[in-house]
Each structure stands twice: as structure tokens, then as C-alpha cells.
Amino acid sequence: MTIGIYDSGLGGLSVWRELRRQVSAPLIYFGDTAHLPYGDKSPDQLMDYFRASLAFLESRGCTGLVVACNTTSSVVLPRIKHLVKLPLVGMIEGAVEAASAVTKGCIGVLATQATTASGVYQRAFQDVLPHGQVFVQSAPALVPLVEEGQVSGQRARQALQSYLEPLTARGIDTLLLGCTHYSFLMELITELLDGKIQIIDPASAVAGEAKAALAGIGGQGGTTEFWVSAQPERFKATAELILQEELPPVYLKE
Numbered sequence: 001m002t003i004g005i006y007d008s009g010l011g012g013l014s015v016w017r018e019l020r021r022q023v024s025a026p027l028i029y030f031g032d033t034a035h036l037p038y039g040d041k042s043p044d045q046l047m048d049y050f051r052a053s054l055a056f057l058e059s060r061g062c063t064g065l066v067v068a069c070n071t072t073s074s075v076v077l078p079r080i081k082h083l084v085k086l087p088l089v090g091m092i093e094g095a096v097e098a099a100s101a102v103t104k105g106c107i108g109v110l111a112t113q114a115t116t117a118s119g120v121y122q123r124a125f126q127d128v129l130p131h132g133q134v135f136v137q138s139a140p141a142l143v144p145l146v147e148e149g150q151v152s153g154q155r156a157r158q159a160l161q162s163y164l165e166p167l168t169a170r171g172i173d174t175l176l177l178g179c180t181h182y183s184f185l186m187e188l189i190t191e192l193l194d195g196k197i198q199i200i201d202p203a204s205a206v207a208g209e210a211k212a213a214l215a216g217i218g219g220q221g222g223t224t225e226f227w228v229s230a231q232p233e234r235f236k237a238t239a240e241l242i243l244q245e246e247l248p249p250v251y252l253k254e
């Protein structure tokens with residue numbers, strides 16, 4: 001089985017790096033960089049991008065899919081998951097399970113505007129923790145910063161401070177990273193929260209879920225083919241910066 005990993009850009013690499021530790025299947029990563037960021041797009045646009053990306057990944061031979069994008073998982077998958085033929089795993093279930101397992105009952109979620117507006121996290125936590133409290137904060141400046149490789153400077157710090165402050169003011173005990181790009185801001189978020197709040201990056205939980213759900217991908221160390229829909233050189237350079245490793249060539253989907 002070849003597994004596709006899909007995101008708007010670099011964010012899904014946080015799931016990819018966990019997935020490749022856990023599975024031996026060949027992987028194909030696709031970042032839809034021509035349409036970045038997804039967070040400010042309409043449900044219809046996100047649906048179109050997903051359909052085109054899925055068709056591309058299928059044409060490359062993918063027989064399973066990890067939607068490593070909370071925005072698509074929140075807005076698109078609830079509408080069309082039942083129509084997609086190949087087995088797929090999104091972000092929401094794994095993220096909710098991972099945060100619910102550790103929280104004392106007050107959860108903050110940082111997410112894109114589209115994810116926040118979808119109400120998916122608010123509803124999912126309500127189901128699992130009916131007596132819990134959930135506050136979802138949209139953080140529109142963060143994806144562009146990660147895409148520029150600005151994961152540790154003053155701009156990222158200031159933006160994060162402004163998004164975290166309303167959540168810490170509510171007394172959250174757990175912060176869920178509700179966008180795959182935010183994994184690359186983990187160091188800064190950890191520093192700003194000063195050990196007082198548990199931070200949940202769902203990447204590893206989602207990779208585990210994918211391993212269990214997409215049969216026959218156990219083992220370790222498959223190869224990955226990388227594709228984007230715009231600016232492959234830029235993607236490769238920034239990916240190498242934030243992952244701190246060299247990547248194979250990144251191809252352009254025309």
C-alpha cells in the first residue's frame with residue numbers, strides 16, 4: 001500500500017515525520033502550496049482543493065490517505081468522507097483522543113479560522129467530555145510565519161503571545177495544536193507556556209491511528225516522494241530548515 005499525506009504546505013510534515021517512524025509503506029507527500037493558506041478559504045474552495053489533490057495522489061498510486069490538515073479534516077471530510085473510496089485518516093479523532101486523555105477538563109485549541117468556524121473541535125470535545133470546557137482560538141498569522149521558516153523569531157513570539165493570552169486567561173490546563181503547521185512552533189509555545197500547561201501535538205497519535213487503520217503498513221523506514229503545486233525549491237529549502245534534515249527532490253505538480 002502506498003500512503004498519501006496531504007496538507008496545504010509544510011504543516012503535514014509534522015505528521016509525516018511521525019508516520020515514517022512507524023510504517024514501512026512507501027509514502028507520497030503532497031503540499032498544495034499554490035493555494036496556501038487554507039485557513040482563510042471557503043468550504044467550497046477547500047472541497048475543490050481536496051478533490052484535485054486526492055485525484056492527483058490516486059494517479060500516483062496511493063491506496064490510503066492521511067489528511068494531515070486540520071482545516072480539510074474539519075471542513076471537507078465531514079461532508080464527503082463517505083464518498084471517498086480509499087481508506088483515509090484525518091486529524092480530528094486522534095487529536096481529540098490525545099487531548100481528552102490528559103486534560104483535567106479545560107482545553108484550549110489553537111487552529112485556523114476555517115477550523116475554528118467549523119465548530120468541529122467544540123462538538124467533538126462536547127461528545128467526549130460533556131462537563132469539560134473548550135476554547136478555540138484562531139491564529140491566522142501562524143501558518144504564513146511557518147511557511148516563511150520564521151519559527152523562532154520575534155514575529156512568531158509576538159503572534160503566539162497574542163493568541164495564547166486569551167486561552168491562558170481562561171485557565172486552560174491543556175493546549176491542543178489544532179493545525180499541523182503549529183508543531184514547528186512547539187519550542188516557542190513550550191517556552192511561552194512555561195511548563196504550566198500540557199501541550200498536545202496530535203501528530204504522533206494520528207500516525208498511530210493511520211498505522212492501525214491502513215492495513216499492512218507496519219514496520220519502519222519506507223521512502224517518500226515529495227510533491228507540491230507551486231514553488232518546489234522554496235518548499236524544499238524551508239522544509240529542510242524546519243525539519244533540520246535534507247530531503248530528496250521535491251517535484252512540481254503541473
Ligand code: DGL
Nearest residue numbers: 011038039070071179180
Ligand atoms: N496545516 C493545515 C491545518 O492543519 C492548514 C493550514 C493552512 O493552510 O491554513 O489546518
